[in-house]
Amino acid sequence: MKAIQLIRLRQPLQLREVGIPSIGPVDALVRVKAAGICHSDAHYRAGRSSVAGLPLTLGHEVAGVVEQIGPQVTEVRLGDRVCVHYLATCGECGPCRAGIEQFCRSGAMIGKHRDGGYAEFLSMPARSLFRLPDEIPFDVGAIMMCSSATAFHALRKARLKPGESVAVFGLGGLGISAIQLARALGAGQVFGIDIKEAKLALAQTLGVTPINASQGDPVREILKQTDGRGVDVALELIGLPLTMRQAVLCLAVQGRAALAGITEQALELYPYHELLNKEAEVIGVSDHLAEELPELIGMARQGQLNLSSAVTRTVGLEAAAVNEVLDNLEKFGDSVRVVIVP
Secondary structure (H helix, E strand, O other), rough: OEEEEEEOOOOOOEEEEOOOOOOOOOEEEEEEHHHHEEEHHHHHHHHOOOOOOEEEEEEEEEEEEEEOOOOOOOOOOOOEEEEOEEEEOOOOHHHOOOOOOHOOOOOOOOOOOOOOOOOOEEEEEEHEEEEEEOOHHHHHHHHHHHHHHHHHHHHHOOOOOOOEEEEEEEOOOOHHHHHHHHHHHHOOOOOEEEEOOOHHHHHHHHHEEEEHHOOOOOHHHHHHHHOOEEEEEEEEOOOOOOOHHHHHHHHEEEEEEEEEEOOOOOOOOOHHOHHHHHHHHEEEEEOHHHHHHHHHHHHHHHOOOOOOOOEEEOOOOOHHHHHHHHHHHOOOOOOOOOEEOO
């Protein structure tokens, strides 16, 4: 089969011919129909976030059709349309039993610790597969598995309550999902912060108050539009110390900032004036949970989450096209989500 692989760090990905992965008794083989290209993949290529070993097939946003199943599989059947939870887990260790499987002691993330979905086929434990309703296209199902799922988890971690105000820093794949999910969960006023006009315009069509951070201090603008109060919840989805700090500074009394963006740089805060004095919280967000996916898929099925405009482009299983997309992500370009369609 064909697969696009990372061969060397800080070098372009390459299209290679590799063997179709084998499956074990509890596994399923998925014929990939769509694989989203995430900003995290750009981090892996650049060596800013470590991967298990090379060569490695990237891609952790995957949807497809079940091609084969192991003899002990009961979760899915041949021919099922599925979307893929990003983690292969043991299901038995303490974190797995506690429902926080992102900390599974032997967990392996596709596209980072084991081969992912930039390929024609993917092998995965059947417990990590979730049926994709016919109403949801494969490309949407794929990007839901990271951008939407992580945004949903971030809102849950931030304990968003109906009527509360929200600021979303970064209107890429995660951000476009976050603003819709915040609305579906009953949020009041929602602010969307970015520096790209196209992304701000898309967010505005979804009922968001857009703030262009290239034209002024977004914290000052949020405080102005909330009569100096600030917001109850802020999500940082970019991965820059500047925007992480802004997410904290725009909080109201007892506000919660959920940080999901990835950075290797330090975040500087002044505890008394910026946290203690208003009992604000800074919450780390580590991906998402399998148990959240059925609810998320249900919200998409009911139209509460519409990602038709979030897929701004599709490309084939072509290394040059995928490298171009990753280059654009490195520059924080205009695209919301680009999806590989093998």
